[in-house]
Amino acid sequence: MIDDPNKEADDEWCAKQREQVIVYLSDEGFHSPTVGDWPAWHVTPVVSVWAVESVEYPGAVGWWAVSGDFPTDYITCSGDRSPRQALREIGDRWRKAAALWADRKSADGFGLRNAANEHELAPMLAIRAELFLNFAADDRNWEQ
16 A cells, blocks of 8 residues: 555655664564565555564565554564454554553563653554554555
C-alpha cells in the first residue's frame, strides 16, 4: 500500500525503514537477519511491516517486524501468518503494556531498553497501539 504519490520519496523511506529493522533485529540478537526487500505492507511515512525469514524454515516468514513513527518491534509469525495479523498482535501487546506502564507496572516479557521511560511513554504507545489495531481492522487496507 502506497499513500505517498512521490515514488522516489516512498522508495527512500522504505529503504531507511528496512535498514532500521535490520539494525534493530541485529541489536536484539538476530544473526544476519534476512528481511524482505520491500515491506509486506506500509503507509508512508507512518508504518511499515516487514517479513523476516525463519531460521528454522528458510524461505518461510518466521517473524514480522514493524518500523516507522514509533518504536521498532517484532513478533513471531503466527495466526493467519499475515502482516495484518502482525499489526493486530503487536497492537494488542502494546495496548496491554501501555496500560500497565501507565500504572507504573512492568509488562511481562515486553519493555523498553530504558525502562525508566516507560511510564512517560505509555500514552504515546497506547496511541500507536490503537493506530495499529485500527489499520488491522479496516478491510479497505487489505483489499488486493
